[in-house]
Amino acid sequence: MSPVTRILEGGCQCGHVRYRISGAPDGLVVCHCSACQRQTGSAFAMSLIVRKQDFALQQGTLKSFTRVADSGNRLEGHFCPDCGVRIFHSTAAVPDKIRVRPGTLDDRSWLKPDKQIWTRSRQPWLAAELKPLPAHEGQA
Numbered sequence: 001m002s003p004v005t006r007i008l009e010g011g012c013q014c015g016h017v018r019y020r021i022s023g024a025p026d027g028l029v030v031c032h033c034s035a036c037q038r039q040t041g042s043a044f045a046m047s048l049i050v051r052k053q054d055f056a057l058q059q060g061t062l063k064s065f066t067r068v069a070d071s072g073n074r075l076e077g078h079f080c081p082d083c084g085v086r087i088f089h090s091t092a093a094v095p096d097k098i099r100v101r102p103g104t105l106d107d108r109s110w111l112k113p114d115k116q117i118w119t120r121s122r123q124p125w126l127a128a129e130l131k132p133l134p135a136h137e138g139q140a
Contacts, residue, residue: 009058010087010105012080016060017087021100023054028102028111032126033118035067039077039086043123046113047089047099055088055098062087071139 008021026049036045063081066074073093079086088100102111116122119135 008105008107010100011059012083012085012087012104014080014083014085016082017057017062017080017085018059019087019100019104020056020058021048021050021054022056023051025050026097027115028113029099030113030116031118032116032120032122033070034121035069036118037121037123043126044116046102046111048102048105048111049097049099052090052096052098055100 008025009019010021011018029047029049030044031047032044037043039045061081062078065077065079067077069075069091071093073091075089075091077086077089085104086101087104088098090098102108105111115136117136117139120137
């Protein structure tokens with residue numbers, strides 16, 4: 001992924017929530033775990049890893065949902081209370097980072113994943129398309 005030299009902005013589907021990311025992301029991960037498949041209603045989810053201090057809510061409020069991940073860590077999902085779009089998730093295990101759902105960015109044209117995780121849950125039809133990425137059967 002190329003370094004970001006500009007401010008990133010995004011928000012939810014209904015416009016209630018807006019945010020800004022002021023620093024370069026640390027990576028873009030494709031996650032194939034069953035929880036991400038269920039949460040997105042798709043074959044995988046993507047997470048843009050950013051420093052917590054670089055993320056600022058500009059408008060609106062978020063609701064949270066907490067679940068226990070396979071690792072035993074508590075994962076907290078933050079979403080728009082009106083349209084339900086997940087904005088980011090966080091965990092106390094990595095307190096200085098959050099994982100923003102990059103589909104909520106205004107400009108998504110530059111996104112290119114650099115790693116995939118939970119490949120043992122990956123849908124079989126995706127295997128060929130994502131082969132060039134480093135792959136991990138569990139959390140990396």
